[in-house]
Amino acid sequence: MRRAVFRNPWLPYALVAPQIVITIVFFFWPAFDSLRLSLYRASPFGDRLIFIGGSNFARLFGDPAYFRSAATSLGFSLVVTVGGLAVALLLASLANAKIRGLALYRTLLLWPYGIAPAVAGVIWLFVFHPSFGVLPYLLSFVTTYQFNWFLKGWVALALIVIAAIWKQFGYNLAFYLAGLQAIPGSVLEAASVDGAGPVRRFFAITFPLLSPVTFFLFTLNMTFAFFETFGLIHAVTQGGPGDATSILVYRAWKDGFDGLQLGYSAAQSVILMLLVIALTAVQFRYAEKKVTY
């Protein structure tokens, strides 16, 4: 631990003041207010709050739509994260060779990260457009099935999954490539001499050595899929058709702002908070123990 170098009775407080004020006003106040609000219900005219104890939570846990939404969120995030990472890792492993132009390739892979999820969604919305999009047009040669995401929940889900993966894929691939290039070739050669085939070499050596990269990308992609895809859902499917793409964050927003059920939405926020705290705790434990840095 560093020994403090400067002495001043008031300066350190002045230096942390902006951050502390912002943190209190926009973090602690809203967080505690969410906790408080989750125990209330707005009166029919919205002019006062009525204390109802744990009823909001009871209602949430008794609502099959909420569990559907939780399942959709989890499934969506896992497919985007695990699916996206698996494909990126597979391609990166196949493309792992000492080649020229890696810097240029990296540039050409990283740019989609800059596209807002909502804008990515708009682009894919047209690619999937049932009447004019190129994808349903091409599929119409193979099958007569109507890939209409307006009507079919799974097509709408596929649309947002693909848009989300598209945005993340390039840098997942770029990071895996960089990680693979850092593994010394001699280690893999030694295993090869000992008679380990490519699949065995991958699972016994490459994959464990890549665990820090995988862990880093997993966290990044999960956070993205869980929270930042709100724009994608809002701009493209609006949770529909039905509630096929209504993830938890979208639902909390919709109940709070569209439905003006402040207490009910706050209860959902509280559950989301607990979820994030649990995930962060798991992440810290895992980061300490399992990952080889």
Add this chain to the structure above:
Amino acid sequence: MSRNSALAHGILVASIVLLAFPLYYAFVISTQSLDEVTSLPPKLAPSTHLVRNYADAWARVGMGRLLLNSTIVALAVALGKIVISLLSAFAIVYFDFRGKQLVFWMIFITLMLPVPVRIVSTYQVVSVLGWVDTYWGLTVPLMASATGTFLFRQYYRTIPDSLAEAAQLDGAGPLRFLWSILLPLSTANIAALFVILFVYGWNEYLWPLMVTNSQEMRTAVIGIDSLIPRTSQLPEWNVAMAAAMMVLLPPVAVIVVMQRWFVKGLIETEK
């Protein structure tokens, strides 16, 4: 070996083409007339309506104002967060003061809860302050996070104590040391944080959607929503795509131009 590198080039080129295709397709659509957009088979070559579509999109949603707002928000969030986190990290690393542990944990815990999990309440706070539909409301709440503070704290701790002690012997006070020595040393970290935060601020969707209600205060990512043709409307996808291209260009350009710092920032902020 050469077969390996041929395979590697092949896979990378294929991935890049596949990644670029939707963007190319969006660009192509943004250059076509309504007839071309709605005809089958889809036309995949650029056409002649580029200027018209972009001018149309620009005029319909007041794109100038939207892009200005997004620029203000992205810059304010990036620079504001950099300044406050530079200062607080400096205090935490270089000073001993009562309540330091408390300050540290108060900042640290914000790492856990991103804006989306406290939406309704944050909105109420902003409305109590009278900040709804203002640049203050759009930007300041997005600065309440610890990532920058941690990045600078980690970095300051790698700088030897002797540097600060030497500065002190030369008669430099803490602010002088911060400004003349620490700041120049931190430029790479500042640049890294800037790219990440600029892109974050530009692309933020949920918060501007909630906190603005006039068209003049909308940011670009949500402002183009009204151009997306819904079922009952004329399918003017060419205009929608022109708008999408204009909105996505600035953050993508920042990433491409500042690529080196972008990669550094991605890694550092996630640690």
